[in-house]
Amino acid sequence: MALTEPISQLKVQFVIISDENEGQRIDNFLITYLKGVPKSLIYRILRKGEVRVNKKRVKPEYKLKVADQLRIPPIRTAEKTQVNFSPKLQKIANLEKAILYEDDALLVINKPSGIAVHGGSGLSFGVIEAFRTLRPYAKFLELVHRIDRETSGVLMIAKKRSALKALHEQLRAKQMQKDYLALIKGDWPSECKVVQAPLLKNLLKSGERIVKVNQEGKPAETRFKVEERFGFATLIKASPVTGRTHQIRVHTQYTGHPIAFDNRYGDQAFDYQLNQTDLNRLFLHASHVRFIHPKTLEVMQLSAPLDDTLQQCLTFLRAHKSSFK
Structure with missing residues (x-):
């Protein structure tokens, strides 16, 4: 015992x-x-x-x-001390469980859906503020890249300025590969392997940011591959070559195949079809990243597992695939 x-x-x-x-x-x-x-x-x-x-x-x-x-190891305990954590503080603490990889140069997490990568726009904190709170003695912590608040999956944080510079250079040189999994409306055509459509950001009066395909926008390219078909929906792998705001979400909408439960670019009728799966969030997940370690120069490949909500959705669709055709 x-x-x-x-x-x-x-x-x-x-x-x-x-x-x-x-x-x-x-x-x-x-x-x-x-x-x-x-x-x-x-x-x-x-x-x-x-x-x-x-x-x-x-x-x-x-x-x-x-x-x-x-x-x-020696640890100080808080004996006879009761601490009541607010939900926000508990959310911050739970990010420690989401760490996929960490060394003295970088930290990679499987970001949960619903947490912004940084504070602002009415949000008091995000992932980077959370880790600065968790690591009060860390001299340097900066986001290497960003993913949407509703999107889950791989998020990289640099712990040294030299690491941040090296990883940003890989992004600029398109040496870093990021893959996403998305559940989209309809039967994605196998011949559609690349979407090249310029994207322009628009700021609405409400302050909401919307991105549209527009010839005056910045060049944007996304590569696609079918992972699994369910008749009325398709699970695809999306690999952005460029890194524009909402790129995958807008490119899938542009082709007529919006992502499930996308509150900006989605299709409510499609979302309704997924009611039985209990899906209640954007089905977009940064599943994999491939990059060169900024210190060791080793080729790194890290994968982030789907959360329970996304996994249960796929399990239901697989079990009832025949009824959806």
């Missing part, structure tokens, strides 16, 4: 796992064991390798085994 006494604030702790905790994820075990320690700190010490299992680093999803020896 694992130790249950309050841990010392200043000592390294060693815990032997018994059959009582076998199969439990190490992050969930530590959250229970380290009562009073913020979840954000727990995920940080796991990610940095300060927690060791049998003298080895493990990921938060590692499942404990009988006789595993855990090394837990």
